[in-house]
Each structure stands twice: as C-alpha cells, then as structure tokens.
Amino acid sequence: PIAMIIDADTGIDDSLAILYAVKSPRISLETVCTVFGNIDVDQATDNTLRLLKLAGTEGSVGVVKGANKALRREFPGSKSDVHGENGIGGAVIPPSDQLPTGETAADYYVRVANDRPGELTLVLMGRMTNLALALEKDPSIATKFRSVVVMGGNVLVPGNITPVAEANFWGDPEAAQVLMETEGLPLTVVGLDVTMEALLTRNDLDELELSCREENKPAVAFLKDCFAVYFDFYGMVNKLDNACPMHDPLAVIAAVRPELVGCRTLHASISCGDSLTAGMVVTDRRVIPSVGHPVSFALEVDAPAAMEELFSVFK
Ligand code: BDR
Ligand code: CA
Numbered sequence: 476p477i478a479m480i481i482d483a484d485t486g487i488d489d490s491l492a493i494l495y496a497v498k499s500p501r502i503s504l505e506t507v508c509t510v511f512g513n514i515d516v517d518q519a520t521d522n523t524l525r526l527l528k529l530a531g532t533e534g535s536v537g538v539v540k541g542a543n544k545a546l547r548r549e550f551p552g553s554k555s556d557v558h559g560e561n562g563i564g565g566a567v568i569p570p571s572d573q574l575p576t577g578e579t580a581a582d583y584y585v586r587v588a589n590d591r592p593g594e595l596t597l598v599l600m601g602r603m604t605n606l607a608l609a610l611e612k613d614p615s616i617a618t619k620f621r622s623v624v625v626m627g628g629n630v631l632v633p634g635n636i637t638p639v640a641e642a643n644f645w646g647d648p649e650a651a652q653v654l655m656e657t658e659g660l661p662l663t664v665v666g667l668d669v670t671m672e673a674l675l676t677r678n679d680l681d682e683l684e685l686s687c688r689e690e691n692k693p694a695v696a697f698l699k700d701c702f703a704v705y706f707d708f709y710g711m712v713n714k715l716d717n718a719c720p721m722h723d724p725l726a727v728i729a730a731v732r733p734e735l736v737g738c739r740t741l742h743a744s745i746s747c748g749d750s751l752t753a754g755m756v757v758t759d760r761r762v763i764p765s766v767g768h769p770v771s772f773a774l775e776v777d778a779p780a781a782m783e784e785l786f787s788v789f790k
C-alpha cells in the first residue's frame with residue numbers, strides 16, 4: 476500500500492476522504508495533519524480525532540495540528556454555512572482519548588520528508604498553508620515526497636467561493652502560490668474541473684447503508700448524518716438534485732488511482748492580493764506560455780469508476 480499523509484480542514488467531504496483512506500487496502504494512512512478552513516484548526520483537529528476513533532483506527536493514525544491562519548493574511552473567515560457550525564453538519568460523534576502530537580504540521584513535514592525521502596504521498600484537502608510553511612523552512616524537501624496531490628482551484632470551470640476562485644486556494648492564495656512555484660515538487664492539482672463531475676447522491680448513501688459491511692455501519696450512519704447538510708447546500712447553491720461533489724475524496728482517489736483522471740501540464744500562478752481575483756488560478760494557455768510555472772492539472776475524470784472505487788472500501 477501507498478504510505479500516505481492527509482492534510483485536512485476536517486469538514487464533511489474531508490471526513491469521507493479520510494474514511495476512504497483508512498479503509499482502502501491501497502493506502503497505509505500514517506498521519507492526518509490539520510489546518511484551518513472549513514472551521515478553525517482546533518475544531519478540525521477534534522473532528523479528526525473523533526472520526527479516526529469512529530473508524531476504529533485505535534491510535535494507529537497520528538494527528539498533527541497545523542496552521543490556524545493563512546501565510547501572510549488574516550483568516551478570511553470560514554464558510555460555516557457549507558459544513559455546519561462544527562464542520563461536520565452538526566453530526567455528533569464520541570470524543571477520543573488520542574491527543575495530537577506536540578509537533579507542528581510544518582515541522583512534521585520537514586522531518587518525515589528528510590527521514591524517508593521518496594516514500595510518502597501527501598494529499599492536501601484544505602488550505603495549502605502547512606506545506607507552504609514547511610517548504611519555506613526547508614526548501615530541500617520539495618523533491619523528497621513521492622507525490623503531492625492537492626484538492627484546490629479551477630481552470631476551465633467557475634470558482635465556488637468567488638466567480639473565479641475555489642475555497643482552498645482563495646483561503647490562502649500565497650500558500651497555493653508557494654506550491655505552484657516550487658520547482659521539483661511532484662504536484663498534481665485536482666480541482667473543481669473534475670470534482671464537480673464526481674457526484675455522490677442521497678440514494679448512493681442509502682444504498683451504501685444497506686450494502687456496507689457490518690463493521691462500517693457506524694461510519695456510514697455518520698456519513699448519512701453529516702451529508703444531509705451538504706446535499707441541502709449543493710441543492711440551494713448549485714441546483715444539484717440530492718447530490719454533492721466529491722472534492723476531497725477524489726483527490727485521495729487520484730493519488731492511488733491516477734489512471735482515473737486525465738491531467739494536462741499548464742503554466743500556472745495564483746492571483747494573490749485582495750482584488751476580485753484573489754485565489755484564482757491563472758493559466759497561460761498561449762502557444763508559448765511565459766507566465767507561471769508548469770503544473771499538472773486534472774481536467775478529466777472517469778467519474779463512475781471513481782465513485783465505484785470510493786464505495787468499494789465500505790462494501
Ligand atoms: C474544498 O473546500 C472545502 O469546503 C471542501 O472540504 C473542499 O476541500 C472545495 O472547494
Ligand atoms: Ca477540505
């Protein structure tokens with residue numbers, strides 16, 4: 476299995492992505508680092524600890540607390556209307572005795588990348604702040620990850636927080652830009668171009684409840700509980716019919732089944748500053764690009780196969 480670290484602002488779709496990673500035989504999930512975003516970092520950390528307990532990991536997955544604010548700007552505020560007040564749609568799950576390790580996420584990345592060069596796959600599903608801080612501390616770690624997959628941004632489709640920006644890039648544009656311009660970082664960007672294609676329906680969850688293995692019943696019951704808010708939100712805002720996009724789960728799936736996404740390398744940079752375009756991915760698609768750095772973007776997805784992959788770990 477692929478040795479994986481997840482970096483999450485543990486909200487609703489993050490929770491499903493983490494459960495998938497815990498249950499997938501393709502993945503050996505070592506650590507979840509937390510970051511502000513959907514909620515603040517303390518809530519994200521608490522949600523993560525509770526979720527890992529619910530998933531039955533019994534302390535085998537470490538939790539490392541990360542940044543609570545963006546690299547160079549004030550926290551622009553979370554969108555609690557998307558993920559509910561506690562980030563998990565108001566769902567209540569029992570607390571865990573496990574504590575986060577004392578290290579910061581940035582220090583942790585620097586340490587593990589240097590200790591185990593080429594071994595670790597990193598999937599970022601919130602603001603890119605923790606990895607950006609680590610790269611600023613020790614730029615040599617850029618080439619020491621096996622792969623770095625991030626959920627963020629949009630190239631050909633509209634944004635979801637502003638007309639042009641996606642939440643994870645909008646919430647810390649400077650951090651996203653650090654990743655874009657770091658040479659040698661094995662980066663793949665899984666953004667709204669593909670995540671808005673991979674839809675989970677209410678019906679899917681009802682069916683999963685009936686078809687899942689006995690040991691996964693508590694996890695699926697939790698998912699049904701917290702996703703109710705997410706279906707309502709996407710119904711209202713995106714006019715989806717009892718369906719919602721699999722943003723973060725698709726990033727994890729792309730990390731282990733890269734053949735399910737079609738990628739294209741584009742020269743890209745992130746719009747920083749406070750203008751209307753903050754957090755926007757600007758790609759130079761001219762014949763001879765001269766702005767930005769070459770980055771691999773997922774622009775196509777085999778959505779039915781990705782959804783099948785997601786469900787398979789619960790059945
Ligand atoms: C991203 O923003 C968050 O709300 C989701 O968890 C996902 O990481 C989608 O834009
Ligand atoms: Ca997220």
